[in-house]
Amino acid sequence: MNQLSVAALVFVLFLGGLFVYVAEDIPAFGDPDSAPNRYVKLFDMDATGLVDDLDQGVIPASLNAKIGAVGLPLPSGVAKLKEGEWEAVIIPEETKQHFYPKEQKYYFIAKEGDELWVYRYSLYLRFVEEGKHETEVPNMVTYILADYRSYDTLGETTVIFTAGVAVLLLLRRTGKRPE
Amino acid sequence: MPSKDTDTGTGKGRSIIVETVTRLMVPFIQLFALYVIIHGAGGPGGGFQGGVIFASSFVLYVVAFGIVKAGNRFSERANIVLFSTGVYLYAGVGLLCILFSYGAAQFLNYGYIPLTHHFEENRALGMDLVEVGIGITVMAVITSIFFNLVWKRENEEIGEREGED
Amino acid sequence: MIFELDLVLLFLVVIIAIVAITTRDLLSAIMLLCAYSFLMAVVWVEMHSVDVAFTEAAVGAGATTAFLIAALSRTKRWEKK
Numbered sequence: 318m319n320q321l322s323v324a325a326l327v328f329v330l331f332l333g334g335l336f337v338y339v340a341e342d343i344p345a346f347g348d349p350d351s352a353p354n355r356y357v358k359l360f361d362m363d364a365t366g367l368v369d370d371l372d373q374g375v376i377p378a379s380l381n382a383k384i385g386a387v388g389l390p391l392p393s394g395v396a397k398l399k400e401g402e403w404e405a406v407i408i409p410e411e412t413k414q415h416f417y418p419k420e421q422k423y424y425f426i427a428k429e430g431d432e433l434w435v436y437r438y439s440l441y442l443r444f445v446e447e448g449k450h451e452t453e454v455p456n457m458v459t460y461i462l463a464d465y466r467s468y469d470t471l472g473e474t475t476v477i478f479t480a481g482v483a484v485l486l487l488l489r490r491t492g493k494r495p496e
Numbered sequence: 497m498p499s500k501d502t503d504t505g506t507g508k509g510r511s512i513i514v515e516t517v518t519r520l521m522v523p524f525i526q527l528f529a530l531y532v533i534i535h536g537a538g539g540p541g542g543g544f545q546g547g548v549i550f551a552s553s554f555v556l557y558v559v560a561f562g563i564v565k566a567g568n569r570f571s572e573r574a575n576i577v578l579f580s581t582g583v584y585l586y587a588g589v590g591l592l593c594i595l596f597s598y599g600a601a602q603f604l605n606y607g608y609i610p611l612t613h614h615f616e617e618n619r620a621l622g623m624d625l626v627e628v629g630i631g632i633t634v635m636a637v638i639t640s641i642f643f644n645l646v647w648k649r650e651n652e653e654i655g656e657r658e659g660e661d
Numbered sequence: 662m663i664f665e666l667d668l669v670l671l672f673l674v675v676i677i678a679i680v681a682i683t684t685r686d687l688l689s690a691i692m693l694l695c696a697y698s699f700l701m702a703v704v705w706v707e708m709h710s711v712d713v714a715f716t717e718a719a720v721g722a723g724a725t726t727a728f729l730i731a732a733l734s735r736t737k738r739w740e741k742k
Binding site: 549645 | 719731
C-alpha cells in the first residue's frame with residue numbers, strides 16, 4: 318500500500334471519529350420541534366402586562382412596534398395555543414387568497430419566566446402543513462420540487478440541457494458517418 | 497475485439513440471443529419509464545428518474561444492436577430537437593399560467609391553468625406536465641451523451657475493418 | 662430504521678469504496694462502483710427516503726456505469742503501475 322492510500326485511510330478514520338464526536342449535538346433532522354425546522358428566535362421583551370392582552374387575542378402596541386422595528390410585517394391576529402404560548406397569524410388581503418393559505422402562521426410567542434420570547438415560524442412549516450391540502454399531491458418531495466420550488470427545478474433542467482449541449486459540441490464526431 | 501467465430505451473420509459478432517431479448521425488453525423498459533414519469537406525484541420517482549430509465553433503454557439498445565443501428569433508429573437530429581423540447585414544455589406551462597390568468601398569476605403558478613374547476617387539482621396536473629418536460633430533456637441529454645461517447649469508437653472500428661478487408 | 666442493518670450496509674459500502682480505489686483493473690473498479698451505487702440505494706431506502714434511493718439506483722447504477730464503461734472503451738483497461 319503506497320504512501321497515498323495510507324494517508325487516505327488515516328484521513329477517513331479521522332473524519333469518522335470527528336463525525337461520531339459531533340453527531341450527538343446535531344438536532345435530529347426529523348424532530349419537528351428543533352429550532353431550524355419549527356421557528357427561529359427574533360427577539361425577547363419583558364412581559365409586564367402583555368400576557369392578559371395576548372390571552373384576549375389583542376396585539377399589544379409595544380409588540381407591534383418591536384416587530385416593525387425588526388422590519389417584518391405586522392400580525393393581524395393572535396391565537397392562544399396553550400398556557401404561556403401564543404401564535405400570531407397574518408391574514409392576506411382578498412386578492413391574493415389563492416396564493417396564500419387563509420391565515421398564515423407568522424410569529425410564535427412563548428413566555429419564559431418574566432420575558433416574552435418572539436419567534437418567527439420557519440418557511441418549511443407552510444410546505445409541511447399546507448402543502449398536501451393546497452396541491453392535492455401525496456408525495457411531499459414532488460410538490461416541493463415541482464410546485465413550491467419549481468423555479469429552481471426549471472433552472473436545474475436548463476443546467477441538464479446545457480450539459481447535454483456541451484458534451485454534444487465537445488465529443489461530436491463530424492465527418493465520415495456510415496449512414 | 498469480438499472474435500470471428502461468434503459472428504452469426506449479424507455483422508460484428510452480435511449474438512442472436514442478445515438481440516431478441518433486447519427487442520423484447522426495450523419496449524417494457526420504456527413503458528416503465530413512462531410510468532415512473534407520470535407517477536411522480538403518487539409514489540417515488542418523477543421526471544428525472546423516469547428520463548434516466550428511458551435513456552437506459554437506449555443504452556441497452558446500443559449494447560445489443562451496435563451504435564450504427566441505434567444511430568439510424570434514434571437519429572442525432574431527433575435527439576437534439578428533444579433537448580430543448582423538454583425545457584420549452586416546462587417554461588411553456590409556466591407561461592400558460594400567466595396567459596390564462598390574464599397577468600394575475602405569477603410565472604409557474606399552475607393553479608390558473610383551467611384543466612379542472614378546482615384550484616388545487618390544477619396545480620397537481622400542472623406538476624405532471626412539468627414532470628413530463630423534465631423527463632424529455634433528461635432522456636435526450638443522457639442518450640446523446642452516451643451515443644457521443646460510444647459513437648467515436650465504432651467509427652474507428654469500421655475504419656480499421658475496411659482497411660483490413 | 663434498523664441500526665444493525667445500517668451498520669452492516671455502511672461497512673460494506675466503505676469496503677467497496679476502498680477496494681474500488683486500490684484495484685488496478687479499471688473494469689472491475691467500474692463494476693465495484695456500480696455495486697456501490699446499488700448499496701447506497703439500499704441505504705437510502707433504509708433511511709426512509711425512497712425518492713433519493715430511486716434516483717441513486719437509476720442514475721448511479723444505470724447511467725453512470727454506462728458512461729464509465731463507454732469512457733473505458735476509449736482508454737486501456739489496466740491502470741499503469
